[in-house]
Amino acid sequence: xxxxxxxxxxxxxxxxxxxxxxxxxxxxxxxxxxxxxxxxxxxxxxxxxxxxxxxxxxxxxxxxxxxxxxxxxxxxxxxxxxxxxxxxxxxxxxxxxxxxxxxxxxxxxxxxxxxxxxxxxxxxxxxxxxxxxxxxxxxxxxxxxxxxxxxxxxxxxxxxxxxxxxxxxxxxxxxxxxxxxxxxxxxxxxxxxxxxxxxxxx
Amino acid sequence: xxxxxxxxxxxxxxxxxxxxxxxxxxxxxxxxxxxxxxxxxxxxxxxxxxxxxxxxxxxxxxxxxxxxxxxxxxxxxxxxxxxxxxxxxxxxxxxxxxxxxxxxxxxxxxxxxxxxxxxxxxxxxxxxxxxxxxxxxxxxxxxxxxxxxxxxxxxxxxxxxxxxxxxxxxxxxxxxxxxxxxxxxxxxxxxxxxxxxxxxxxxxxxxxxxxxxxxxxxxxxxxxxxxxxxxxxxxxxxxxxxxxxxxxxxxxxxxxxxxxxxxxxxxxxxxxxxxxxxxxxxxxxxxxxxxxxxxxxxxxxxxxxxxxxxxxxxxxxxxxxxxxxxxxxxxxxxxxxxxxxxx
Numbered sequence: 085x086x087x088x089x090x091x092x093x094x095x096x097x098x099x100x101x102x103x104x105x106x107x108x109x110x111x112x113x114x115x116x117x118x119x120x121x122x123x124x125x126x127x128x129x130x131x132x133x134x135x136x137x138x139x140x141x142x143x144x145x146x147x148x149x150x151x152x153x154x155x156x157x158x159x160x161x162x163x164x165x166x167x168x169x170x171x172x173x174x175x176x177x178x179x180x181x182x183x184x185x186x187x188x189x190x191x192x193x194x195x196x197x198x199x200x201x202x203x204x205x206x207x208x209x210x211x212x213x214x215x216x217x218x219x220x221x222x223x224x225x226x227x228x229x230x231x232x233x234x235x236x237x238x239x240x241x242x243x244x245x246x247x248x249x250x251x252x253x254x255x256x257x258x259x260x261x262x263x264x265x266x267x268x269x270x271x272x273x274x275x276x277x278x279x280x281x282x283x284x285x286x
Numbered sequence: 287x288x289x290x291x292x293x294x295x296x297x298x299x300x301x302x303x304x305x306x307x308x309x310x311x312x313x314x315x316x317x318x319x320x321x322x323x324x325x326x327x328x329x330x331x332x333x334x335x336x337x338x339x340x341x342x343x344x345x346x347x348x349x350x351x352x353x354x355x356x357x358x359x360x361x362x363x364x365x366x367x368x369x370x371x372x373x374x375x376x377x378x379x380x381x382x383x384x385x386x387x388x389x390x391x392x393x394x395x396x397x398x399x400x401x402x403x404x405x406x407x408x409x410x411x412x413x414x415x416x417x418x419x420x421x422x423x424x425x426x427x428x429x430x431x432x433x434x435x436x437x438x439x440x441x442x443x444x445x446x447x448x449x450x451x452x453x454x455x456x457x458x459x460x461x462x463x464x465x466x467x468x469x470x471x472x473x474x475x476x477x478x479x480x481x482x483x484x485x486x487x488x489x490x491x492x493x494x495x496x497x498x499x500x501x502x503x504x505x506x507x508x509x510x511x512x513x514x515x516x517x518x519x520x521x522x523x524x525x526x527x528x529x530x531x532x533x534x535x536x537x538x539x540x541x542x543x544x545x546x547x548x549x550x551x552x553x554x555x556x557x558x559x560x561x562x563x564x565x566x567x568x569x570x571x572x573x574x575x576x577x578x579x580x581x582x583x584x585x586x587x588x589x590x591x592x593x594x595x596x597x598x599x600x601x602x603x604x605x606x607x608x609x610x611x612x613x614x615x616x617x618x619x620x621x622x623x624x625x626x627x628x629x
Contacts, residue, residue: 092440
């Protein structure tokens with residue numbers, strides 16, 4: 085039976101940037117102008133067949149209120165990827181992405197895959213998109229222009245995340261010594277005590 | 287394979303539960319003590335203190351509380367995690383009832399859908415009300431010893447456990463300490479008889495029998511929006527329930543400027559959170575030399591969020607003489623009592 089690879093993706097970004105709309109559009113193919121987060125949007129899964137590999141994307145929303153900000157690391161611990169979402173009509177939300185990146189660099193797993201989504205790309209941008217792409221490249225992240233409303237760039241964003249996580253997992257597996265892969269453990273016991281000296285005095 | 291994991295979970299981990307939990311309890315004994323002290327302080331705190339939205343405050347926990355209190359009865363991490371999931375499902379069922387009771391259009395109902403912040407807020411409230419022991423030990427036990435699936439910590443159960451652990455962490459945070467230090471703990475019981483408005487809400491009888499009813503918030507409430515703007519005379523009060531009070535939540539955004547609108551033609555045109563919010567206007571008044579904010583409400587409709595969140599004090603003489611209720615935040619301290627304004 086083909087093994088399914090679980091991939092945990094955390095969604096980070098300011099309130100109102102459209103994180104929920106984005107993920108609901110991707111998983112449920114729905115969009116509501118007035119969409120607010122739901123439990124279904126707090127934790128969503130999507131199964132993908134990626135080049136023959138079965139992948140389950142587990143998409144975790146994070147608490148957005150300022151008062152809960154310090155709890156972020158609890159949510160992105162063990163995450164394989166983080167999708168940082170900003171609203172292209174709100175420059176502050178892009179600045180917030182930069183601060184999230186700094187925090188992730190300090191607190192998140194070292195090998196976490198980053199992706200940045202400039203959402204609401206169907207509207208006039210207040211952020212220089214070339215700048216944001218340059219920034220994404222500088223931190224080793226990919227950058228996508230997305231629109232939950234017009235269903236632009238969302239599929240590509242999540243597929244890119246899945247592809248990069250799988251590539252990384254594969255690279256890690258290849259670099260790990262075979263003995264570690266087999267999860268063998270060598271237990272060195274105390275050496276046996278020397279035999280007692282012979283009492284023979286011949 | 288999953289059944290083997292399950293068997294292992296039940297027989298092996300269940301068998302050594304006492305030893306492992308004993309160790310966890312010992313490991314977190316200091317933190318548990320702090321947590322218990324904090325929860326004791328929060329025992330009578332209002333839901334809004336935890337960030338629970340006003341719309342959901344009357345729902346409050348009900349069956350979820352009973353379910354959550356069983357967490358220490360279960361022995362395996364899986365059983366405990368499932369208990370947690372069931373607790374959250376019961377809260378969500380309550381929220382769905384609130385959403386269904388709002389007969390508004392889809393966008394308005396969307397406004398009542400719960401987000402991760404809501405779940406976390408409810409978890410905090412749950413912990414404060416349930417007073418379950420060994421929360422930290424339980425969080426550690428579930429996080430470290432849930433075996434049932436290799437990827438369990440990334441799955442749905444993992445999500446619930448993470449929310450639970452996050453709530454424990456938040457209760458011990460400096461921010462929570464500060465909130466507790468600032469808050470005026472509500473009195474345990476009211477000296478006067480109170481009656482929930484829920485009982486007569488369906489008959490719409492809470493509003494004034496004659497003429498418009500006005501409610502004035504005490505000056506202890508802040509009506510400053512996050513963006514720094516203040517509400518102004520003539521603004522619609524449709525968004526007011528989002529505004530923070532000195533003891534309340536901070537869900538909110540800005541007051542939408544809508545001119546004084548009393549038309550009954552299109553009750554939903556103010557984009558109110560509930561279609562029952564028919565008419566409303568903000569009036570700035572000068573009361574005892576201080577400016578305060580009044581909510582004007584026509585006698586044709588009573589906003590559901592007021593019905594759900596405020597109780598009428600039947601013994602208040604003002605009410606009987608003016609036929610207007612004195613409203614108080616449930617369990618609030620006297621300074622948060624809303625008194626009727628003068629029409």
